Amino acid sequence: MKELIIQGEVLLHNNFKNLTILYVEDDLEIQSNIKKILDLLFAEVYIANNGKEALDIFKTNYIHIVLTDYEMPYLNGYELTQQIRQLSEHIPIVILSNHTEKEKLLKCIPLKLTNYLEKPLEYEKLMDSLNKCKEQLENKDLLNIQITKELAYNMGTKKLSKEFEIIELTALEIDIFEALLNKKNQVIDKNKLISLANSKTTGFTEGSLKNIIYRLRKKVGKEIITNYKNMGYCLKVIKV
Incomplete structure (x- = not known):
């Protein structure tokens, strides 16, 4: 009790x-x-x-x-x-x-x-x-994570900004982006990301993940999120 x-x-x-x-x-x-x-x-x-x-x-x-x-x-x-x-x-x-x-x-x-x-x-x-x-x-503003010189993400407000301009993210984009960000510069298994998304929604597939990653890469830059074929994805944090 x-x-x-x-x-x-x-x-x-x-x-x-x-x-x-x-x-x-x-x-x-x-x-x-x-x-x-x-x-x-x-x-x-x-x-x-x-x-x-x-x-x-x-x-x-x-x-x-x-x-x-x-x-x-x-x-x-x-x-x-x-x-x-x-x-x-x-x-x-x-x-x-x-x-x-x-x-x-x-x-x-x-x-x-x-x-x-x-x-x-x-x-x-x-x-x-x-x-x-x-x-x-x-x-101390420690919830603001600098990803590159221009790109930053605030874990508190869940806002992504590039050169002070806010980049809008959907709820699922936020979940996937934060999962990648929390494992900075490491490859995350695609199945783990799919499982994460399915805990928040239903019917999320590998195709759904590829679509989310495609949209994120358009927003943050292709060089930030790398695809490792048949393995998963990695978000690269560049020290500034």
């Missing part, structure tokens, strides 16, 4: 439905329980069992929020956050720990954490921290 109540409360919070989160936890039971909540909130939840896995995921995907345990193998939460801060100065990071030891708290202050939570994790405190993360993303 308690789990059903929490699920109902989670569904009322749609503030994160356009966002991704990286959750790092080596305790598989805790990981499973928290993932159930995060899956209801976020567009995509990336899971890592240790700091090294987490860093690899962070480098190859668009991550908006990081929620990480402190004590874990290879890289602990402090070391992982140090590495992430070298790649992103402002991404919101929340560290979890079994003990609110003063030494750990003081050590983490220079890393500009959004919050530091004690385990076992309380639902209300988790939601409060995630809302702070969302505010931080908005205040």
Whole structure:
């Protein structure tokens, strides 16, 4: 009954439905329980069992929020956050720990954490921290992703712009475009994209996907979305 109540409360919070989160936890039971909540909130939840896995995921995907345990193998939460801060100065990071030891708290202050939570994790405190993360993303304009010098996409407003001109996208175009964007510079299997579209509509086929990709390429440029024959598609993000 308690789990059903929490699920109902989670569904009322749609503030994160356009966002991704990286959750790092080596305790598989805790990981499973928290993932159930995060899956209801976020567009995509990336899971890592240790700091090294987490860093690899962070480098190859668009991550908006990081929620990480402190004590874990290879890289602990402090070391992982140090590495992430070298790649992103402002991404919101929340560290979890079994003990609110003063030494750990003081050590983490220079890393500009959004919050530091004690385990076992309380639902209300988790939601409060995630809302702070969302505010931080908005205040720092971190939801605006620069794809090329001229092309940008805002995950919050779901608006694509090219040289300050808004490019209109349909709902399905947005879903496919965001799926490609979240896996920057990686090939996404066409069947995964078809499955994604069919979760939102009915009768979406490989031909439907080719039509969506054709329309997107006309809007953003052929060089941005590459077709890998019999495999899938890749959206290329060019560092500017």
